[in-house]
Amino acid sequence: MIQYYFMLGVRSLRRNPALTALMVLILAVGVAASVSTLTILHVMSGDPYPQKSGRLIVPVVDNGPTEGYTPGDERNDNQASYTDAVNILNSKQGDRRTVLYGVAGSLEAARNDIGVFTVEGLAPTRDFFDIFEVPFLYGQPWSAAEDKDASDVVILNRKLSEKLYGAVNPTGQRVRLMGNNYLIVGVIDTWRPVPRVHRIIGGEGAFGDEDEFFIPFSTAIRHEQSHNGSMNCTSYREPGWQSLLNSECTWLQVWVELHSASDRANFQNWLDAYASEQRKLGRLKRAAPNVQYNVMEWLEHLKVVGKDSRISAWLAFGFLVLCLVNTIGLLLAKFSVRAPEIGVRRALGASRKEIFTQFLIESAVVGLVGGVLGLILAMGALSLIGSISKQLAVVTSMDWMMLFVTFAMAVSAAVLAGLLPTWRACQVTPALQLKSQ
Amino acid sequence: MLRMQNLSKVYRTHMIETHALRGFEIEVKQGEFVTVTGPSGSGKTSFLNIAGLLEDFTSGEYILDGINVKGMDDNARSRLRNEKLGFIFQGFNLIPDLSLYDNVDVPLRYRGFNAAERKERITDALTKVGLASRMKHYPAELSGGQQQRVAIARALAGSPKLLLADEPTGNLDTQMARGVMELLEEINAEGTTILMVTHDPELAQRSQRNVHIIDGQVSDLVRKSPTLVAKEA
Numbered sequence: 001m002i003q004y005y006f007m008l009g010v011r012s013l014r015r016n017p018a019l020t021a022l023m024v025l026i027l028a029v030g031v032a033a034s035v036s037t038l039t040i041l042h043v044m045s046g047d048p049y050p051q052k053s054g055r056l057i058v059p060v061v062d063n064g065p066t067e068g069y070t071p072g073d074e075r076n077d078n079q080a081s082y083t084d085a086v087n088i089l090n091s092k093q094g095d096r097r098t099v100l101y102g103v104a105g106s107l108e109a110a111r112n113d114i115g116v117f118t119v120e121g122l123a124p125t126r127d128f129f130d131i132f133e134v135p136f137l138y139g140q141p142w143s144a145a146e147d148k149d150a151s152d153v154v155i156l157n158r159k160l161s162e163k164l165y166g167a168v169n170p171t172g173q174r175v176r177l178m179g180n181n182y183l184i185v186g187v188i189d190t191w192r193p194v195p196r197v198h199r200i201i202g203g204e205g206a207f208g209d210e211d212e213f214f215i216p217f218s219t220a221i222r223h224e225q226s227h228n229g230s231m232n233c234t235s236y237r238e239p240g241w242q243s244l245l246n247s248e249c250t251w252l253q254v255w256v257e258l259h260s261a262s263d264r265a266n267f268q269n270w271l272d273a274y275a276s277e278q279r280k281l282g283r284l285k286r287a288a289p290n291v292q293y294n295v296m297e298w299l300e301h302l303k304v305v306g307k308d309s310r311i312s313a314w315l316a317f318g319f320l321v322l323c324l325v326n327t328i329g330l331l332l333a334k335f336s337v338r339a340p341e342i343g344v345r346r347a348l349g350a351s352r353k354e355i356f357t358q359f360l361i362e363s364a365v366v367g368l369v370g371g372v373l374g375l376i377l378a379m380g381a382l383s384l385i386g387s388i389s390k391q392l393a394v395v396t397s398m399d400w401m402m403l404f405v406t407f408a409m410a411v412s413a414a415v416l417a418g419l420l421p422t423w424r425a426c427q428v429t430p431a432l433q434l435k436s437q
Numbered sequence: 438m439l440r441m442q443n444l445s446k447v448y449r450t451h452m453i454e455t456h457a458l459r460g461f462e463i464e465v466k467q468g469e470f471v472t473v474t475g476p477s478g479s480g481k482t483s484f485l486n487i488a489g490l491l492e493d494f495t496s497g498e499y500i501l502d503g504i505n506v507k508g509m510d511d512n513a514r515s516r517l518r519n520e521k522l523g524f525i526f527q528g529f530n531l532i533p534d535l536s537l538y539d540n541v542d543v544p545l546r547y548r549g550f551n552a553a554e555r556k557e558r559i560t561d562a563l564t565k566v567g568l569a570s571r572m573k574h575y576p577a578e579l580s581g582g583q584q585q586r587v588a589i590a591r592a593l594a595g596s597p598k599l600l601l602a603d604e605p606t607g608n609l610d611t612q613m614a615r616g617v618m619e620l621l622e623e624i625n626a627e628g629t630t631i632l633m634v635t636h637d638p639e640l641a642q643r644s645q646r647n648v649h650i651i652d653g654q655v656s657d658l659v660r661k662s663p664t665l666v667a668k669e670a
Contacts, residue, residue, distance in 0.1 A: 011534060015534050341532050344531075344532060344543070345547075347489065347518065347524045347530075348519065348543050348544040348547060348591070349515050349519020349544050349548065351511050352515075353511075353512065354515070431492045434524075434528075434603070
């Protein structure tokens, strides 16, 4: 019977085509608005490391000065000083640890037609690639020994590698980067985690471009490679590289991969013990609580999903409700002229329940068509948003889940809108309708 | 086939009570062709609606094919309507955006027949009314008389025991009306009981029995048709 009602619903689309088109359009616009904002919200708040996000930890110790600080103030500095970063790196806590900062400089290509251009990259430790599951196209991460020796090795991203060498494996070649010759040990494949949790602070933010190259953290320090990102210094420091390393300026990001999420309590104990040790050495004067964030907490803490994204999603839903109210009105109009048909169907043996099912399915068919149109509109809206804002371009892609959500939303919206008109339809007194025709 | 005893139907509004039927008694036997006449507002249509289970009654008894319908819920009444009854209306009441085939299909769908059986019944019914060749057409493409024939086919397709007709020839010219009437008589001759409301005294004359309703009561229960009288004599 459902199939029969579905067929009747499809046929009924052709009746009052103008009214039907209006209904489908209203529904589609409402759904498209909701789905496009929801898609952005969904991708923005996505978890790029679902298998391990609970045990990927950013530890934060507060090394700010006591002047102008009242206990309990929220900390707005989320990076680490060189001292803390290196201590945590050497702590043997968790399975893997990495420290990183952004580096940038000129690259002198061997090919004359390319010349010199600026590239932006990262200086992490070797574990970075395992922690963030970076896919490799050629070669592999540099070795622990190369980390220790601060070797001049580099890993390129695919785009940069192809720009310099075309589609061949460039490992073993040397490239002149930021004034030094680096040996290429690997090329990573296209890698676009959304959001870019590993580098939300500094650089281009959570939805920025890919990192073009990677050199060992120790190498960058040895070359006194200045940072490309944000740095926070609350007190005067002497000029010079060594004094930066000795200062309380925060400019590094630290990640620890714990063995399991349940190890967080142990790690907290270690962090607290570390902080009190440092206090004995005259540092960390604020005695503020030491904090650790896992991936999702980190995204939440840095407010990666902006308030405006949430507000626009709510507004879009408000708009959908408005569209729904309109659809209710149109369906009432569409169904009210069907009273004679309902009378006939009742006389021929349809129960109220059957009339109810028939008309509700008819509403759902309108929803389905609205869903298809809504999907097209939403995709259009998303690509428009993507073309206007480079920042938002990565979050404007629709996945299967959002595709499903679109249809579920359109159909349930239509069914919801159809409830009142359908209820009215099955209240039709058949006797009255049959005589009045 | 159909028996009503001391049946009444009262319509209530805030201000007044209207007795459409009171102390209404009738019995229709299997295979009869009964016409119902009476002035406007006498209760003919109320009677037909109650007989067709389209309306509830206020008090009394109504037995349809041995089943007491009092207190039946909507589902059971709809089922009974679908299985036992066929309807023909003055205004034909075909569904305009369904083809003739799909119009006749409607009651069969509610009955739950499978596709093969539905097809056979639809073809048979449309053949019987002489419109099998036009089953893909839509109601608007037919004359009034043809539309009423489709309505008859639709009423017959489910093989009902009782056919209820409300002024089936009221919207037709004399020639078409005659054709429809002959078709109904043919159907009756094959065993289907027919109960027909009409204003037309000539049609009333043609039936085996005429029931006259005045003020919601049967005034003249049995009046045999001239042919039957002649036979008995």
